[in-house]
Amino acid sequence: MRTQPDCFVPPPDPVPGVPGEQRQFPSLDCRSTLYKTGFIEFHEDGSAVDPAQEHKVLALIESEKRRAPGGKVITFLYVHGWKNNGDQAAPGAKPKDVERFGTALGELGYRARLANPPNPVPVVGVYIGWRGKSLKGPGLFTFISYWSRRNTANRIGGTTLTATINNVIERTNAGSLASRVVLVGHSFGARVLEHAIENGVTLYDQRRSSAAPS
Known part of the structure; x- marks a missing residue:
């Protein structure tokens, strides 16, 4: 079992490490001072690879809300697309989708820090991973995976992911109507x-309507 970085305030990590974790880093990545990231991965049939990954993300959002002024956080949920997955680039190699996601989160976190230097709004990234890349080889060769990945994207966007997204939205908004959730899908990720x-x-929170001035 891999050890987790210090993601939670206060420690210890409320959810044990994900058994059999194969990625280079654990399912939570808290190395940046500008943002924190959680990975939630799905099988081809749309089922979760390990429910503990979602539990960790929700716990991370709760932890960030506890240290945020008024409990306000920004949660950025991203679903990658065709020809991508949850792999991370080797040191010094060309950045992959995971690293590009980190760059976007870093920019968002930097702007949040500029907006309120003493108490910046915490930024939590949620990377939804699935097998968008099923073939390896020259670019033209991988195009034959189009239809199979398109159909897989339909399954990934099933009821399990729907419940996960709803849980992320609910946990982000709990106790703070000023919090925000951003949903982004790239390529077949938008289809998901x-x-x-x-x-x-x-997507619509009735509480915001009732809290708005008439």
């Missing part, structure tokens, strides 16, 4: 999100 939303993602 479309199907998840159709299955019942709660």
Whole structure:
């Protein structure tokens, strides 16, 4: 079992490490001072690789809310697309989707720090991983995976992911209507999100309407 970085305030980590974790880093990455990231991965049939990954993300959001002024956080949930997955680039190699996601989070975290230097709004990234890259080889060769990955994207956007997204939204908004959730899908990741939303993602919070001035 891999040890986790110091992601939670206060420690210790409320959820043990994910058994059999194979990635270079644990399912939470808290090395940056500008943001923290959680990975939630899904099988081809749309089921979760390990439910503990979602539990860790939700615990991370809660922890960031505890240290934030007024409990306000920004949660950025991203679903990658075709020809990508949750792999991380080797040191010195060309950045992959995971690293590009980190760059985007870093920019968001930097702007949050500029907006309120003493108490910046915490930024939590949620990377939804699936097998968008099923073939290796020259670029033209991988195009034959288009239809299989398109159909897989439909399954990834099933009820399990819908429940996960709803849990992320609910946990982010709990106790603070000033918090925000950003949902982004790239390529077939947008298709994944479309199907998840159709299955019942709660995008509209009635509490915001009731709190708004008439």
